[in-house]
Structures are given as C-alpha cells and as structure tokens.
C-alpha cells in the first residue's frame with residue numbers, strides 16, 4: 001500500500017502548530033492544543049469531542065468508524081501537556097515551533113510528545129482520506145495532564161467516558177529506541193511499565209542544645225538508615241517482557257550469547273553480577289537494572305529548624321518503583337525490617353500506581369515487528385518494560401504498546417538530554433520516518 005504523498009509534510013506542519021500552543025503543566029491549558037487539533041479535524045469533516053476535566057484541562061478524542069467491524073478498535077494515544085521551561089536557557093523560542101536551517105523543529109514537546117501526537121493526527125486524517133475500508137474503528141486521543149499523573153487527563157477520561165476510548169490495542173509513547181548489539185539492530189517496544197508508591201521514613205531521636213553533643217540523635221540515626229536503604233539489594237525478577245526481550249536478543253545473535261542468555265534465564269533470580277555480563281550497551285545497563293527489580297530511592301529530606309537545636313525528628317521520602325506483579329505491602333514490610341528500630345516506615349499516600357504489562361506476544365506486537373522490518377530490513381523489535389510511568393497504566397484492559405521509532409543516527413545521542421531539558425527539538429527526517437511507520441502499522445492492522 002502506497003504512502004500518501006503529503007503525510008510527512010503534514011505531520012511536520014501539525015507538529016509546528018502544536019508546539020506554538022503553550023501547554024506547560026502546571027497550569028496545563030491543554031485546551032490551546034486541543035482546539036488546534038479540533039480545527040484540523042473539522043477541516044476534514046471529522047467531528048471530535050473536547051473533554052474538559054477542569055478549567056482549560058482539555059483532552060480531545062475522535063473516531064473513524066468501521067462499517068462492519070470484525071475486531072475491537074485501535075487507539076492512537078498521546079498527551080498534549082508539556083513540562084515547564086526556563087526560556088532564558090533556550091537558544092530559540094520554546095513555543096515558536098521554529099524550523100532551523102539544519103532541519104530541526106524546536107519547542108517544548110518536540111520529543112515528549114507532541115511529535116507523536118502530530119504523527120498520529122496526520123495518520124488519522126490520511127487514513128480517512130484514503131478511503132480504506134476499516135475492519136475496526138480507529139480512535140485518536142490526545143490527553144491533558146500526563147506529566148503530573150493524569151487526574152485531569154487519561155484517568156478522568158477513562159473513568160467518565162470509557163466508551164470513547166476503549167480499544168483492544170493502543171500505541172503510545174515510551175518505546176521505539178534502537179539498541180545496537182554486536183552487528184544487530186534492535187528496537188525496544190514498551191509492553192509494560194513499573195508502578196510506583198511513596199514511602200515516608202520517620203526518624204526520631206533525642207533533641208537538645210547543639211552546644212552539648214549527645215548520642216542517639218535523629219541526625220545520627222538518619223545517616224545509618226539511609227546507608228541501609230542505599231545498600232538494600234532488591235532481588236532480581238525477570239518479567240515476561242524482559243524474558244522475551246532477552247530471548248529475542250539471544251536468538252537473533254545466536255552462538256555464545258544465546259547460551260549465556262539461556263543460562264541466565266534458567267535461574268530463578270539471577271544475580272545482578274550475572275545480568276550485568278550480558279553484552280547490552282553500557283548506557284542501557286542502568287535502565288536494565290531498574291526494570292529487573294523494585295527500586296527504592298530516597299529523594300527528599302526534612303528536619304531541623306534552627307542551627308543550635310538538635311532536631312527530635314527527621315523525615316525522608318523514598319520513591320519506590322515496583323514491578324508489575326510486586327506487592328507494595330511487602331515492600332513496606334521489608335523496608336521496615338531493613339531500617340529496624342532506627343526509623344518508622346509508612347506509605348506516603350494511600351493509593352499506589354500499580355505497574356502493567358501487556359502480553360508481549362500479541363498479533364499487534366507482531367504487526368509492529370513486521371512493519372519495522374519493511375522499513376529497516378533485518379531489524380528485530382524486542383519488548384521491554386519502562387522504569388517510569390505513562391498514561392498506559394491508567395487504561396486497564398487496553399493493551400498499550402509504546403512505540404515511535406526514529407532511524408539510528410548520531411541525532412539520537414543529541415535527543416537524550418533534551419527530553420524535559422532545554423532546547424528540545426526533533427529533526428524533520430525523524431518525524432517523517434516515525435509518522436510513516438505509524439501509517440504503515442495502522443493500515444496493516446485495520447484492513
């Protein structure tokens with residue numbers, strides 16, 4: 001099936017328009033981007049719905065209907081809020097949507113993730129114009145409030161209008177990164193993500209006047225408690241996505257590596273020292289370690305109000321990222337055991353974000369692999385978990401895959417620090433490639 005000639009250019013035009021909408025969260029004002037999308041759809045006689053969860057906190061959804069559907073819908077999902085900027089640290093206007101002479105489109109959200117929203121929108125419109133007879137509905141949605149947790153975006157839409165977005169499969173942010181191992185090229189596809197919870201560690205000790213040193217202070221205890229938390233060795237857990245990822249790498253490369261992978265996977269809970277020896281790229285290893293265990297990272301500390309007063313209480317907050325099947329209560333109990341009577345551990349919030357994992361062996365995942373091989377012969381797509389979180393976890397029942405691939409070039413190393421950093425930008429060739437991928441993928445699964 002041929003690609004619509006204007007697809008790449010439309011995707012670039014839409015991206016630049018979306019970047020000109022200042023949707024920094026807080027406060028959000030996603031209505032600005034939602035209205036641009038609504039108007040673009042209206043120009044093609046496609047009706048859409050704006051869903052307002054709070055003042056200016058608007059998500060937008062639209063649907064192309066199959067005449068006689070034989071399968072459940074496909075959802076093209078993304079978010080139109082962006083994180084804040086420090087404009088004085090940028091070389092160009094973060095809300096200018098400028099295209100420079102080297103082919104970079106500048107703006108907050110160029111990578112995370114107005115690029116993909118624009119790509120989805122261009123594909124959605126092109127699909128309607130193509131006149132292809134759909135065998136399933138295709139839904140476009142752009143959510144507000146992803147960066148701050150989704151209460152005014154995906155979570156609100158799912159709880160109030162689930163029928164508008166319910167789908168069998170969804171394509172989302174979070175994957176599509178190339179990984180070069182030996183002479184083989186792999187692309188990671190996010191098939192799941194970790195959950196999270198917050199722990200609050202309260203350390204109490206003897207207060208007093210700082211002019212007289214005493215033992216048993218909260219300051220002394222918090223040092224030791226933090227050492228213990230940092231030394232905590234969480235056991236390795238290989239989830240189904242990571243298992244399939246390693247198996248796929250082993251099979252693609254073969255030889256000694258396949259033997260090494262099989263050996264590691266045959267163990268119940270392989271030690272990190274063994275996982276670390278797998279020939280994954282060095283810059284991927286911290287992420288790989290994070291997706292094969294729960295993590296507990298202290299991030300905030302408070303205590304003490306005056307220089308000359310030994311505080312009686314110090315509080316430390318710990319960010320926990322939990323594997324999809326992990327039990328938050330068990331992690332809390334283990335944290336308490338580890339700090340012993342040095343401190344008291346509690347949950348910071350009552351609610352915990354539970355991790356999710358879509359089946360990494362599905363027809364949709366296969367379609368992602370097939371489409372990628374058409375564009376880059378010999379490439380292998382491998383499932384993975386995301387160590388962080390996206391809107392995917394807020395849509396239970398939808399199998400969400402994170403994938404928006406760019407070709408392997410030196411540009412990718414440039415992009416890494418730009419997400420949530422200064423001077424965020426994307427090259428037009430990457431935007432065009434990824435948009436074409438989405439078009440090929442979607443047409444392959446709807447007809």
Ligand SMILES: [Zn+2]
Pocket residue numbers: 079112113146173
């Ligand atoms: Zn994002």
